[in-house]
Amino acid sequence: MLTAILVLAGIGLVLGAVLGWAADYYKVEEDPVVEKIDAILPQTQCGQCGYPGCRPYAEAIAKGEADINRCPPGGEDGIQRLAELLGVEAKPLGEGLEPKLKSVAVIDESTCIGCTLCIQACPVDAIVGASKQLHTIVADQCTGCELCLAPCPVDCIAMEVIPARLDNWKWRYPVIRLKQAA
Amino acid sequence: MRKLHTFNGGIHPPEHKAESNAAPIASLPLLPRYVVPLSQHMGHPAAACVQPGDRVLRGQVIGLPEGRISTAVHAPTSGIVSAVEMRTLAHPSGLPGLCVVIESDGDDQACPTPPLDWHGLPQADVLEAVRHLGIAGLGGAVFPSAVKLDKGKAGHIPTLILNGSECEPWITCDDRLMRERADEVIQGAAIMRHLLGAETVLVGIEDNKPEALAAMTAAARGAGFPVEILAVPTLYPSGGAKQLTQLLTGLQTPTGLLSTDIGIQVFNVGTAASLYRALVLGQPLISRVVTITGHVARPGNFEVRLGTPIQALIEAAGGALPGASGQIVGGPLMGFELEDEQSPVAKSVNCIIVKHPALFPPAPPTLPCIRCGQCALACPAELQPFELYWYAKAKAFDKTERYNLFDCIECGCCSYVCPSHIPLVDFYRFAKSEIRARDKDSQAAQIARERHEFRQFRLEREKREKAEKLAQKAAGKPASGAAAADDPEAARKKAILQAAMERAAKAKEGVQPQNTDNLAPAVEQEIQAIEARRQGTDASTPPPEGDKSPVSTP
Numbered sequence: 167m168l169t170a171i172l173v174l175a176g177i178g179l180v181l182g183a184v185l186g187w188a189a190d191y192y193k194v195e196e197d198p199v200v201e202k203i204d205a206i207l208p209q210t211q212c213g214q215c216g217y218p219g220c221r222p223y224a225e226a227i228a229k230g231e232a233d234i235n236r237c238p239p240g241g242e243d244g245i246q247r248l249a250e251l252l253g254v255e256a257k258p259l260g261e262g263l264e265p266k267l268k269s270v271a272v273i274d275e276s277t278c279i280g281c282t283l284c285i286q287a288c289p290v291d292a293i294v295g296a297s298k299q300l301h302t303i304v305a306d307q308c309t310g311c312e313l314c315l316a317p318c319p320v321d322c323i324a325m326e327v328i329p330a331r332l333d334n335w336k337w338r339y340p341v342i343r344l345k346q347a348a
Numbered sequence: 349m350r351k352l353h354t355f356n357g358g359i360h361p362p363e364h365k366a367e368s369n370a371a372p373i374a375s376l377p378l379l380p381r382y383v384v385p386l387s388q389h390m391g392h393p394a395a396a397c398v399q400p401g402d403r404v405l406r407g408q409v410i411g412l413p414e415g416r417i418s419t420a421v422h423a424p425t426s427g428i429v430s431a432v433e434m435r436t437l438a439h440p441s442g443l444p445g446l447c448v449v450i451e452s453d454g455d456d457q458a459c460p461t462p463p464l465d466w467h468g469l470p471q472a473d474v475l476e477a478v479r480h481l482g483i484a485g486l487g488g489a490v491f492p493s494a495v496k497l498d499k500g501k502a503g504h505i506p507t508l509i510l511n512g513s514e515c516e517p518w519i520t521c522d523d524r525l526m527r528e529r530a531d532e533v534i535q536g537a538a539i540m541r542h543l544l545g546a547e548t549v550l551v552g553i554e555d556n557k558p559e560a561l562a563a564m565t566a567a568a569r570g571a572g573f574p575v576e577i578l579a580v581p582t583l584y585p586s587g588g589a590k591q592l593t594q595l596l597t598g599l600q601t602p603t604g605l606l607s608t609d610i611g612i613q614v615f616n617v618g619t620a621a622s623l624y625r626a627l628v629l630g631q632p633l634i635s636r637v638v639t640i641t642g643h644v645a646r647p648g649n650f651e652v653r654l655g656t657p658i659q660a661l662i663e664a665a666g667g668a669l670p671g672a673s674g675q676i677v678g679g680p681l682m683g684f685e686l687e688d689e690q691s692p693v694a695k696s697v698n699c700i701i702v703k704h705p706a707l708f709p710p711a712p713p714t715l716p717c718i719r720c721g722q723c724a725l726a727c728p729a730e731l732q733p734f735e736l737y738w739y740a741k742a743k744a745f746d747k748t749e750r751y752n753l754f755d756c757i758e759c760g761c762c763s764y765v766c767p768s769h770i771p772l773v774d775f776y777r778f779a780k781s782e783i784r785a786r787d788k789d790s791q792a793a794q795i796a797r798e799r800h801e802f803r804q805f806r807l808e809r810e811k812r813e814k815a816e817k818l819a820q821k822a823a824g825k826p827a828s829g830a831a832a833a834d835d836p837e838a839a840r841k842k843a844i845l846q847a848a849m850e851r852a853a854k855a856k857e858g859v860q861p862q863n864t865d866n867l868a869p870a871v872e873q874e875i876q877a878i879e880a881r882r883q884g885t886d887a888s889t890p891p892p893e894g895d896k897s898p899v900s901t902p
Contacts, residue, residue: 332441340775
């Protein structure tokens, strides 16, 4: 009887020590879920979710503070993938948020006064220019976040929807006829 | 004789080869205008190197290769460039692409291109020449041949396979080419063999082309190196690169690897002929053989200059017969509907089929999948098409990838055998392009993330630097004093400054600030009395009580 208790207590102690050591030795510095969520988010850094960038939003989702349907640029596909990752039900895009076509910002160069306000607003440094010099947007790096629109004092920035081109064209979802047409 | 192997599934659709394979390859009269697309090959489009108004000669480079996977584009005839603009292309999207429009001057004057000593020159020079002669795979995928001919780190690729199967119904351009230009094909194979360092050269031709087999066998006898001409059983898609490889060698290309990884490179017979013409005859790729068949007056094969409007090709075949209902570019199983008849013939266009409802009846209504498994039996890539269909339909793209969607060669066997008439391949194409777009988006997101993080870091650094600067400015005096210690001139100045400051401090001490000017003598006396009292209390030890409460001071 006593032996059994001692043996079991011994095993418990040894395993406990191993677990304690492992918890310390294999400690994960950062919350891996945040990384995974951040990898799904589109990195537009637009703040439409109400957080100052994609990573803060990812952190908020990981903490359970934010819903998964607050990201319009991620779209339905993004919500679907977040739902799969977190094991929750996918839901439609949150209230007050609307999905938009992918666009890039374009500066009307005849109106630009070179105030640099948009440069300061751009979250990905996709605008080049200097004080009292014409600004321009590097279209390849523009995420279409629209953060440069509001600060412009002369309203010379407009969003242009990216048109279908040979290099970004996609096959459509097949529409199949289920009934013989009359 | 080499033992042939088999691949899974396959289908036997009606061949429809006899319509167009009887007449020899004809040529088209010179047209007044050619519209040459700059994106005729897989990879990066060529960059236009001519401007409107430039005079060009036949075979002159009008588009330079850009990037690793790219190839040059040449003028099909001599004339004046009238525009470099967007024109509708023969592409499933029907979208426009950048084209060079050439108004021909009727002279058809050639740009002299010297033949290349491919045997003597270093490998890299020959590959660069192939790249600048515009050679791309003419079987349909139009992959730049210079990239495929680079044996790279492997050192050598032991097996070269020439694909003359031409398994898709209606198409006969390779059949005619092999019958009429077998020597050119074999000469091209010699160049390929040399560049790849191949020991074995195999040519696979479906046994429904006995004339082509005979012509190629005859040409192979005089090749000067061993070439095996092999008749493969007529079974679609024996002309798929992976299927032909499996038929001839029994080897399968593993998922995610290239055929070169198992020591095999596959080229179309037309590509071999065009390589010979380019390197030995000095003729860049400006034309190709195209089959025009279906509901036209005189179906046949034509040597068509690239940039010829498809409309002109149909007219050369006697025009579409009444009742025609559109055109297919490519074959009936893998091709696509042409949106605009004015679209030009490009390197990828091997066949134009003019449709008629009797030849191509509209697809019957689609029924739900009954899980019969016919598609899996027919699939030459040994996939599970019905599973792929469900997942693609549900947009579960991760699942489709897990079921090896990217091994699908889009041959259309599954759709052909499906008793429910489900356009299965359309779903796979949709899923593939969605996955590619998603990968592209996630790459862009990765760049955006890095740029955003760097910006955060930069702002943080700027803030810190500003704060440091301010702190340094605030601590500026002691800092400059320490620096002056070892400079005698500065030390002297500092001493003077110090002395002046001390003098000023002494003078300040001496003067008691009194905001009491022009006072009445009585008030002045009172002040003096108070001052005297204050001096007195300062001098003597203050009484303990008085220190605490000034009120008690007498």
